[in-house]
Every structure is written in structure tokens, then in C-alpha cells.
Amino acid sequence: MTSKPFPADTPAPIHALDPIAEGIARLHEEHKAHVATYRLEFNALAEKAWEAHLAKQKVDFLQRYRDSHYFPQRFKYASLDREGQYRVSLPYESRVEGLAEVKLYRQMLYVLLARTPNHKTTVSQMKSWLRPYMEVDGTMMIISTRGSRERAYVADATTSTNDLVHADKLSLAFAKLINGTSMVTTQFGEVSWFAPDEYDESEY
Numbered sequence: 001m002t003s004k005p006f007p008a009d010t011p012a013p014i015h016a017l018d019p020i021a022e023g024i025a026r027l028h029e030e031h032k033a034h035v036a037t038y039r040l041e042f043n044a045l046a047e048k049a050w051e052a053h054l055a056k057q058k059v060d061f062l063q064r065y066r067d068s069h070y071f072p073q074r075f076k077y078a079s080l081d082r083e084g085q086y087r088v089s090l091p092y093e094s095r096v097e098g099l100a101e102v103k104l105y106r107q108m109l110y111v112l113l114a115r116t117p118n119h120k121t122t123v124s125q126m127k128s129w130l131r132p133y134m135e136v137d138g139t140m141m142i143i144s145t146r147g148s149r150e151r152a153y154v155a156d157a158t159t160s161t162n163d164l165v166h167a168d169k170l171s172l173a174f175a176k177l178i179n180g181t182s183m184v185t186t187q188f189g190e191v192s193w194f195a196p197d198e199y200d201e202s203e204y
Contacts, residue, residue: 083107088203095204100133105173106181108133113184113193114204120192123167126178138171142179142186152186154179 077085087107090098099108113119127136144152146162154175166187178186183194
């Protein structure tokens, strides 16, 4: 018995491409590309939306915080008069000279006494300090009446044996300065400043 040979292999038939299927395939590829691009654009848009959200949160938070916590700062030197504010505006090192330039002698007096131990000095020493800036020598006196509660006064002579002379040989301007400046007294040859209980030394 002889075997029957197998038939020879024949190539598979080549089917013609379907143009409709190809068109649809192209549409799918374009869609995939569009989806990928859209995803990137959407992610970028989402990032911007997130940043905008955070920015708004920040704005809202800051506004609420300011409304709840902000208090206008009071001008530190509001309680001082114009002369006092000017005094503080001058550099510490040249404050005395700066006050002398505009003839603010009362402020000079405060500064000099504030920088003196116990806020007290002699009339003679005060004369020495102020002599370069004003006339300090003259014929006036600072007098008080023994036993009186009245403030001392400036005169050119005593009128009673009850008169106490606290300082003499003063010019009228200098005598009025050391006798008439608020919180400053002249007694028995000494000029004293009654400084506030709490004060900022840097202001003098």
C-alpha cells in the first residue's frame, strides 16, 4: 500500500484592505492622540484651578485675620507737646545742640537734668552748661518766703527778712527758665527735675 502524498502548500489568499475599516482606525488613533493631549491640558487647568483656590483661601484668611486681630498703632509720642516731639526727633548725641539752635531752652533743661545723676545739679553748673547758648549772669534772684507754700519767684531784691534766696546773680531769662519750667525746681542753690515714675531715657 502506498501513501498518498500531501497536497502542496498554497499561499493564503491576500485579502484586499478595507478602506472603511482603515478610515475608522484612523479616527480611533486621532481620538487617542486627542485624549492624551486633552488629559495634559486638563491637568494643567486643574493645577491652575488649585492655585486659584489656594490664592482665594489665602486672601479670605488674611482678610478675616486682619479684621479680627489688627489694631491701629498709636503714635508713641502723642502725649508729648510739639517741643517734646521735636526733642525726641533729634539724635541723642547732638540733642542739646539741636535744641539750642531753635532756642528750646526748657527742653534743653530737661535733657541736661535727665542725664545728671539723681536729676539734680547746682545752679552754677547749670549756668556753665547754658552759658554758650544764652545769657545766664545778671542781677536777678530766685526767692521764696520762709514758711510759705507758694512757689518761689524771680525778683531783683529781697523785701523781707523772711525771704529765702535760693539763687542769685542770674539773668532774667535764666532765672525764669530754672524757676518756671514745669517739674523743675530751684532750691538752696540746686536745680532739680522731678522726673516721671516711668520714662524712656532715650527720649532725653
